[in-house]
Structure formats: C-alpha cells, structure tokens
Amino acid sequence: MDRIKKNGPGMLTCFVIAVFVLAFGKAVSRRGRRSLCYFTGMLLALVWNDKGKAEAGIRFTSKFVLQAAVVLLGFGMNLGVVLETGKQSLPIIICTISTSLFLAWILHKTLRIPGNISTLIGVGSSICGGSAIAATAPVIGAEDDEVAQAISVIFFFNVLAAVFFSDAGSGSGI
Secondary structure (H helix, E strand, C coil), rough: CCHHHHHHHHHHHHHHHHHHHHHCCCCCCCHHHHHHHHHHHHHHHHCCCCCCCHHHHHHHHHHHHHHHHHHHHHCCHHHHHHHHHHHHHHHHHHHHHHHHHHHHHHHHHCCCCCCCHHHHHHHHHHHCCCHHHHHHHHHHHCCCEEEEEHHHHHEEEEEEHHHHHCCCCCCCCC
16 A cells, blocks of 8 residues: 555656657657657656656656566567567677667767666667666666666657658658
C-alpha cells in the first residue's frame, strides 16, 4: 500500500501524458507522433521543475516500467525470423555498434564528457535509443541525471532526424 501511495501519483502522471500524446498523435503521421512525444517530453522537462509527490512514480515508471515494456516487446517477435535476420545482419550490427561506441569514447576523451554519459549516448545511438539507454544504465551504474542527459541527447538527435528526414521516403524532401 505504501508503494502505491509513493509511486501512484507519478505513474498516473505518466499515464495521463501518454494518453494525451496518443490522442493528439492519431491526428498526425507516425513520424509526427514521435515528434509530438519528443516535444511534449522536452517541454514538460523545461517547465515542470518541482515534481513533488509525482517524482518517485515518474522515476519508477522511467526505470522499471520502461524496462518491462522492452522485455514484453521482445516476446512479440518471431524467434525464427530474428535468428535468420540476425545471421544476415550480424556483421553490420557489430560494425555499427563498435563504431558508435568508439566514437563515443573519442568524444569522451576529447570533449571530456563523463564516461557513463558517453557510453549511454554510444549505446543509444547505435542500438535503439532510449530503450537501450534504460537497459544499459543499471549495468554500468549510471546515475539518474546521467541517464536523463543521455536520453535528452538521443531524443534531440531523433527530433532532428524526424524534422530533416521526415519526407525522405516520399521523394518530396524539405
């Protein structure tokens, strides 16, 4: 019961935000929906400084609920297709992840970016963004502010990509 009192307001806040974004996101394209999510999150992070009673639930949702969602997404995948695709793309995956982590390490050394943040940005850039960061953070012992900074950087890159490449498949360009 104490856990519900402690996490309930923050979890409810996250749920309301998700419903809001989903409701308004249906009016725009899939890419627009993603951008709406990013911009809503960035706007809330800028405006809402004192989270009060909601902070514990938001932290719980961003850690445990997000990690559980990633695991549950994995259950929906066809293992045979995953193995066949993985076998064909494994060299590309290894090169991409290695290059991204190597570049993150170079940036860590040259720009003096903290090690955990550069590792999280490297993982987030090469694997699958925020989900990879959320999964990697406990393994490397990253602090909450390091995770938030890395996710902010990756989502900023995603917003830029959504803006600059949103019509790339249609041939119309920007």
